[in-house]
Amino acid sequence: MAHILPFLLLTLLAATASAHNITDILAANPDYSDFNGFLSQTGLAGEINTRQTITVLVLNNAALSAVAAKHPLSVVKNLLSLHILLDYFDNTKLHQIPNGTTLSTTLYQTTGNANGNVGSVNITDLKGGKVGFGSAAPGSKLDSSYTKSVKQIPYNISVMEISAPIISPGILAAPPPSADVNITALIEKAGCKTFASLISSNGLIKTFQSTADKGLTIFAPNDEAFKAKGVPDLSKLTNAEVVSLLQYHAAAKYLPVGSLKTTKDSINTLASNGAGKFDLTVSVAGDSLTLHTGVDSSRIAETILDSTPLSIYSVDSVLLPPELFAKSPSPAPAPGPVTAPSPSPVSTPSEAPSPLPASPPAPAGETPAGAPADAPSSEAERSTSGKSDGVHVKASATLTVAVIALSAFVISATFM
Template sequence: MAKANLLPVLLLLLSLSAAVSVSAHNITDILAADPDYSQFNDFLSQTGLADEINTRQTITVLVLNNAAFSAAAGSHPLSVVKNLLSLHILLDYFDNTKLHQITNGTTLSTTLYQTTGTAHGNVGSVNITDLKGGKVGFGSAAPGSKLDSTYTKSVKQIPYNISVIEISAPIIAPGILTAPPPSADVNITALIEKAGCKTFANLIASNGLVKTFQSTADKGLTIFAPNDEAFKAKGVPDLKKLTNAEVVSLLQYHAAAKYLPIGSLKTTKGSVATLASNGAGKFDFTVSVAGDSVTLHTGVDSSRIADTVLDSTPLSIYSVDSVLLPSELFAKSPSPAPAPEPASAPSPSPRLAPSPSPLPASPPAPAGEAPGGAPADAPSAAAERSTSGKSDGVHVKASAVFTVTVTALSAFVISAVLS
């Protein structure tokens, strides 16, 4: 009887040991499954909003197809596009069922735009109204606004973590498309100089790069300014020995033509192109992260981000503790191989009795075979990480401690059942 009572417990433990926990979602992966959302997806990454979405536990993204999004975003600067996108990110979970079961038929939902501090009143909220007949309308919660957009279809849901739904038209809050870009009033050289990077500020000014930086900033720019001590460090080349073109390339190498807030830098994969890049794999660098420390690697040296000077979409400025040296200008030549040591005369050695002939070598194993249980039989790391179908955009992992604990309990219960 006791064994029979233990069987349900055993089954429960076995099912728990096979379970995994959803640890995160990835909006970039979710939208990448449909090319019709490519522009919306691309700008989520450019503005850093993709990282913001991925860190939220409960969120709804009102996505627009390429035609609808381009009609609204147009040629607006990145800061304006970010505000527009932020208004389409709800800090609540809405799926098809919930949209058609809204209490009293209408509700206001807070958006990421409301958290910026620049949205006054209900400008940063969205009005969601069940229009009946299967239609749901969306519009700005600002007084007098119309419900100019409607629910089109469901794209992806991970209850009650993230919901992605398509709407027919962009939600436009009063004044959201007319805000001037923050970079228009930013004195880049003054900010860099004040941050202890006077040498770098003087160099970009004397080489005519201030105008380039200022014009690029409207569409997205990140500057890595070495502090004054960095130019005094041992190993930094004498800039006077470089041509004018090389100095300009070196300075351009300290800027990327995209907005990279610290959160985006921490999740950067692969190489980052710079203003000096003139082809794939040219004048780029990679990023590594250790805790809160972010380091840039050039292939010649590395530099740690020391401080954030400015983070205001679409412009980021950081101070770094070393001058970034691109391999295209400062590649280290390979060290010469050590000279061979002079051969010394061999010392006489005593004669040894001849040893027995070794046994014939065993024939080599057939190609492609491995003994059972060998590591080659285990699934590859890539295979274990791969996901497909409805799991797109979901990061899944099992808790090691949880798994070991449940496995141990399962073994205990099995032992009890069999005894």
């Protein structure tokens, strides 16, 4: 038994190492920044990373922009799904295709939006070493060709560049889902009637509707949030301030739960005007997500809608941007009434008290009790460190625990 345990340990390490991250792979080459960004915005990056065998046909920025710039995010998602093959292909396999041609199923086929072979790709080894790609739908042309290899982890993931987008019939004609979504009605039904009324009366619903085509996320405070203690009286704000407050509850990008959990940067809102103004940050604790403004924080309570390119969440608190509601320092306590000291009797020189002996000097490096601290206490540092460490405990911690457990088992089995 003991002699096979090292093999099991190596197998575990190999299985863990085989995991891939398409975002990290593409981040190494700025020519694919647009493609990489769209994979994250549409949530396709997460789907790619959960697949054990997959091929990504990537487009450089110039090749992708010609199509992506003209269509809403929902259409871009379908288009990119057609470039994700549910099989492993590399340079060698492309030139060893039986009979010189094959059809490969794509991620688009799994969406249920593709009929017949519309969700498959035709791969053909052409003469002169050239490999062509096109839609598998009858009558489609091989308008794209293999350019170069980007990254391979056999036989887990392969990333290859192709020259032009693969277009299947009808894939660019789908209307954006947001065109049929009544944002106000959805928010009201979820118990956020006050917020729905405010965005309607202040003209924000039109902005939300037009922005949704390219990606929109809304954080709608529920009705109880507006009744909470500390929420400012909106009637005392200017119209511009109310609009900024409402815009602060939306981001001009599609942020599904998976993206919120993995985001490390600040989230720009519709109120953001650069220089880190009107931004949000998010923290994760298990399955719980919390938004932070710098003045207050709010838990994301419920997903109202998640349909590319639109996400709507209800939140427990009104999000207060520091640009409008920065907390001022607590005022110092008012001084008590001043009482005039009673006159002390005048002493004669003979009655003067003898001076007290001088106090010994304080030891070097010590701070007198009651003096203000110049740096956080060690307890505060431990508290801060704990918060930071908790955010990053992921796969590496799981691997460490597994390795320790197996190592202990090896030692135990050896001495049995």
